[in-house]
Amino acid sequence: MLLTLPQGAAPRPAKTVPDRTSPLASLVLQELVPAVGWQPEWGPLSLTLGLTDFCLLEGLAVQTADPLLRTVATLVPPQSGSIRHWGEDLFSLTRRQLYPRRRTLAFISPRQALLPRLTLKDNLTLAEMLTSRRKSREFSQRHRKLLDRLGLLPFFDHYPRQLPPAPYQLALWAKELLKEPRLILGVLAGQEEPYGLQTLAPYLLPVLEEYQQRRGGAVLLAGPWLAPAYPLAQRRLRLQDRIWQEESLPRPQEQPLTAFLAVL
Numbered sequence: 001m002l003l004t005l006p007q008g009a010a011p012r013p014a015k016t017v018p019d020r021t022s023p024l025a026s027l028v029l030q031e032l033v034p035a036v037g038w039q040p041e042w043g044p045l046s047l048t049l050g051l052t053d054f055c056l057l058e059g060l061a062v063q064t065a066d067p068l069l070r071t072v073a074t075l076v077p078p079q080s081g082s083i084r085h086w087g088e089d090l091f092s093l094t095r096r097q098l099y100p101r102r103r104t105l106a107f108i109s110p111r112q113a114l115l116p117r118l119t120l121k122d123n124l125t126l127a128e129m130l131t132s133r134r135k136s137r138e139f140s141q142r143h144r145k146l147l148d149r150l151g152l153l154p155f156f157d158h159y160p161r162q163l164p165p166a167p168y169q170l171a172l173w174a175k176e177l178l179k180e181p182r183l184i185l186g187v188l189a190g191q192e193e194p195y196g197l198q199t200l201a202p203y204l205l206p207v208l209e210e211y212q213q214r215r216g217g218a219v220l221l222a223g224p225w226l227a228p229a230y231p232l233a234q235r236r237l238r239l240q241d242r243i244w245q246e247e248s249l250p251r252p253q254e255q256p257l258t259a260f261l262a263v264l
Contacts, residue, residue: 032081106176
């Protein structure tokens with residue numbers, strides 16, 4: 001259970017979590033240092049993410065957040081520390097064993113790119129065509145609602161170089177969300193970028209909220225500024241004085257049911 005901090009209370013250090021094998025957490029990071037490029041003055045990260053948790057790692061530049069979540073997504077091995085997904089060490093698996101498990105993870109970053117010689121539609125359908133052999137028309141019908149909510153349908157026949165910055169970034173999200181993952185790992189740019197969370201929020205955050213309500217998956221977002229996502233998240237972590245500080249994020253106040261009942 002997450003507790004809301006009393007008014008004026010200081011954030012507490014993030015708890016160091018034992019390296020458990022319980023599948024009741026979607027993600028367990030223990031003293032993780034992702035890569036050689038990780039800033040040496042920044043402490044290693046320990047974090048437990050429940051099966052339906054929504055957590056923010058705020059204050060991280062994209063060039064720092066990207067290698068962190070890339071490592072958590074098992075795309076590169078960590079420099080030190082351990083990572084467990086649903087109680088399992090995916091780095092111990094063979095490539096053949098790892099592939100279907102990676103299909104349950106979504107990793108999105110501004111440092112990724114669409115294939116330049118394919119249209120947006122082909123970029124989005126390629127993976128599903130290869131894995132399920134569905135036809136393009138079947139794909140479009142199945143995922144039309146999601147693509148419409150992300151504002152991508154008008155750009156379906158465009159090549160990546162023809163896309164404005166925000167639709168390009170939303171296309172990267174769509175490509176991963178179409179997998180219907182159990183865990184979403186997302187890096188977001190800052191306010192000053194034309195494709196930062198401030199621009200993407202009206203499209204992206206309702207989709208993530210529905211994803212959690214419908215699929216019950218977990219979400220971990222990292223970036224320099226994540227304020228628009230506060231209403232969806234249960235907690236955030238920030239690095240202060242070389243220690244990861246954890247703070248609970250209270251849910252917006254809901255009107256009690258009695259307010260809607262006639263007074264008898």
